[in-house]
Amino acid sequence: MTDKIPLAGVIGSPVAHSKSPALHGHWLRRHGIRGYYIPMDVARDDLKSALETLPRLGFVGVNVTIPHKEAVLALADLVSDRAALIGAANTLIFRPDGKVHADNTDGIGFIENLRQGAPGWDPVAGPAAVLGAGGAARAIVTALAEQGVREIRLSNRTRARAEALRAEFGPKIVVYDWVQAGNMLDGAATVVNTTSLGMVGKPEFRVPLDGLSREAVVTDIVYAPLQTSLLKEARARGCVTVDGLGMLLHQAVPGFERWFGVRPEADAAARAVVLEE
Incomplete structure (x- = not known):
């Protein structure tokens, strides 16, 4: 047998x-x-x-x-x-x-990917800016909070979904209107796109990156394409970038x-x- x-x-x-x-x-x-x-x-x-x-x-x-x-x-x-x-x-x-x-295990995957792709990443270096408030964002916000990020700025095309996350996670979450999403990049040490924007067959990622610091670590959970427009522009600005495949x-x-x-x-x-x- x-x-x-x-x-x-x-x-x-x-x-x-x-x-x-x-x-x-x-x-x-x-x-x-x-x-x-x-x-x-x-x-x-x-x-x-x-x-x-x-x-x-x-x-x-x-x-x-x-x-x-x-x-x-x-x-x-x-x-x-x-x-x-x-x-x-x-x-x-x-x-x-x-x-x-x-x-x-989505949050675990996100953090391990970030640490592998950006070995110097420091969760307490400054605020995190998270775009999107869907299921992936919930896992990532949870993981960032567990790692000790003190302020998580959140923006979603439907503000109510972002507010719902703030109601659950408390004052550590700061909600921005979608039209003001670019503003939350000012001083952000970690920037995360959890939306489908920039994905093959989806609308382009159009959030302005003028406020992005060259010291920021930028990651996108989209991996098709592997190098999204967000990652390309962030790298051109001098940022360390991490693609979504590792997650x-x-x-x-x-x-x-x-x-x-x-x-x-x-x-x-x-x-x-x-x-x-």
Whole structure:
């Protein structure tokens, strides 16, 4: 009798575009693990039954993407503090005792990418300016606050979403109107774009960067294209810039480790595999 082959995957709808199977497949091969990582298109109405069935089929966990990141919290038996605070999960662990544990590693991925791409980054060097107030922004604001950033300036095209984050996180959040978003770059030590602006097929990033200091670290969670217009202009101004691909790599590390028992490297080889997709 052979041991069960561990299975993991990503659930969402759609998932055909996901780069996670290529990344996890690379790590499985590199570490000689007899397992598989599978993309699964799961409709909203099928989410509950999928989470009940997958563990019985040999799955040890899954990543979760749109539109299920919020809904899985209500279906999980255990929810990590950070997933609860963010209000979404991107990683599920199917435990041997039958319980489903929900976690969110987006913030971890963001910080690890920032530290790898800008080794001198100092969270207390000055305010952080965050563009956008969606799910990714929630994870990033949480992570920045945990790292000790004292002031987080936030601007979103719909101001109400930014105000909702301020209501949750308190006076550390300072909200700017979208038309004044450029003003919040004055004196900012960290600048983060969490919107889809500048992404392939999306509107251009048009926030003026006149107030951007050359001492600022600038990062964009968009990775298609890898070098967005924001990063190009920031680099031209002398800033250290960090692309968004590393966040995708680093957020995947904790899940792989929990599922397969080995901590993989978010290194140049992993980047190359994802870029080839």
